[in-house]
Amino acid sequence: MVTLLKVHGSMNQFFILDQTLLDQPLTDDELKKLAMQMTNSTTGILNGADGILVVDQSDHPDVLGKMRVINADSSEASMCGNGLRTVARYLAEKTGRNSFKVETMYADLQVRQESDFATGVPAFAVEISPVKFDKTALPFDNLGHERLLDTWVPELAPGLKFSSLAVPNPHLISFMDHDQLMGDLLGELGARLNGENPYYPDGVNVNFAEILGSNRIFVKTFERGVGFTNACGTGMSATSLAFALTHPDLGKFEEPISVFNPGGMVKTILHESQGQYWIELIGNATETHQIQVDEALLHQAKVTTGQVTISETNEQAAYDQFISTIKP
């Protein structure tokens, strides 16, 4: 039997699969099939999730594990900020270490345990990097620009300015008022740029943001490979950086920025060293369920309610209590 976890960061929900517990790791094709099955609210357990986080051995120095991110549509992403906080907690509890690195597709990222956000709400800080703006890293095309930073792009949406950066997964960001943010445009643009389109052929996470005040923003995201999520950690990080670069009077480097989202709130801290930006993303790492499952069912992508033993932790109640106390 193998223990899976159901976890979330700001209500961005995942299953964690630690492949080092398996007799035989899943093939990439099996991982994709498992992600599709488990994240689906009909075929999956516990109403599905936004993706699966796969933990593997890392042979890099001072790195306690490797994280791979499989979206609900089975596409693999280079990073997941909310997910990395939950993997950091999983590895911290597995090893007894509270500050270490986790290998991700393009970088070994520093993670550390933070003091609880509230009673029963463990929190972790994770490094978000590398950060790139140029087309080679995103890639966007056919927009007539080498980079998008507070740029009018009528091809995407008239009357809005856009920024686009890779952290390292690709993000498109626009700041607007509350009504626009809550309107239909985010879903329409998100669906358009993650289907067949001339501008973001590999898709892009689309973030609409409202500026609430000094070092305070609200971000709503349509995620590549998923659709609407309660929060997107890399999206909130990228949006925080775009906030400071485009509204330097309100968004500050080296100071905590409160980023509210439909699933709760996280903090980001922006850094620049030797001309490179990197972002600290600090937020909850909540474990809601432990799931006992036979390894064969993972290989067969048949992790269904009748075939597993689920035990619920008491952490969601603590998280709900925390949410009731925060005010955007």
Ligand SMILES: N[C@H](CCC[C@H](N)C(=O)O)C(=O)O
């Ligand atoms: N959908 C994203 C991956 C998950 C990112 C998000 N859940 C986060 O917390 O950063 C992509 O395809 O780039």
